[in-house]
Amino acid sequence: MLYVIGLGLSTIEDISIAGLNAIQECDYVFLDAYTSILTHGIEKVSAFCGKEVRKADREFTEQDSLMISLAKGENVAFLVIKEKSLDNLLHDRDIYEPPRFMLCSEAAYQILEAGCRIRQRFMDASADPDVEAPCEPEPEIYLHPDCLAICLARVGSPTQAMLVTTMGILSTTLLTGDTDNHPNILSGPLHSLIIPGKLHPMEIEFLAARLLIGDGKEDLENVPNGTSLPVLLPPTKASRSFRERVEAMFDRHHELLSTNF
Known part of the structure; x- marks a missing residue:
């Protein structure tokens, strides 16, 4: 059985009781280490769960099929901070999700800036008949x-x-x-x-x-x-x-x- 378990907002202590119980019943525990930023170290996760936790990097998560193979005969927990790559994981797709972290x-x-670019395109098309108008309709508001x-x-x-x-x-x-x-x-x-x-x-x-x-x-x-x-x-x-x-x-x-x- 493969358990996909979401971690809490900030620390491992925010995990649900059901999630913690599932982890403690698992033979293998992997931690998603790339789709978001973990605010605490993997050692703290391991100590809290009472299990050895292995880091699952980008290549392991989206390309390697080890978790799926192990889950066919044993209980495996995959701890995630966000769910962006789960569809690729379950379908064994070799697709890398781009990071979207920013300030x-x-x-x-x-x-x-995107709104300014779109508005400028429509203004240019309106002012000059030789400029091709955008295919999409102009947004009603910016x-x-x-x-x-x-x-x-x-x-x-x-x-x-x-x-x-x-x-x-x-x-x-x-x-x-x-x-x-x-x-x-x-x-x-x-x-x-x-x-x-x-x-x-x-x-x-x-x-x-x-x-x-x-x-x-x-x-x-x-x-x-x-x-x-x-x-x-x-x-x-x-x-x-x-x-x-x-x-x-x-x-x-x-x-x-x-x-x-």
Whole structure:
């Protein structure tokens, strides 16, 4: 029997009880070591499970059939952080899945830059009849740099961090390489980027909770730990206070939503 068991969000202690019981009944345990980033070493996984854990790299996971062969007569556990390669594994396909890890700033830049390219293609076709128009229909809306961006890092771990800013600030930081106004708030992987729709008042209350407790200081040099509230990084407005800039950031996001939807 082959058991495909997902690990927790941050540490091996987050694994389900059913998953742990299955591991302890297995004769062989393999750990996926390439489709995502493990926040703890394989030795810790082995010590927690009470089993020898073997690392399964990219070639072993997607090309070698050893796990499938062993599972025909014995119990085998395959510990995964994400499931991107399971279809290839079960069908014994020699296909390498490309890595898709990036920082939130990289994701924001790529999203906005792709929208600019698409818009420019349609503008060129509209202005010059000799330019061939794109085959696909033009999108009805484009993501605006003023849209909110909620950045998460190492969710569920003791060092998790959250940042609330705009897509434009994130992408500009990557484009210019200027980090003077964008301190290392998120730090190491894994990162997640959320581009929200219309926010409920309670969601805004949480995201802007630093203001509710009177923490309106603009000094962001203190990297938050896992118990910190979201860090706020609104656009710079010389004539406005920090609180006013945060409120304007949320108002602008909702203004864009009401205009485009």
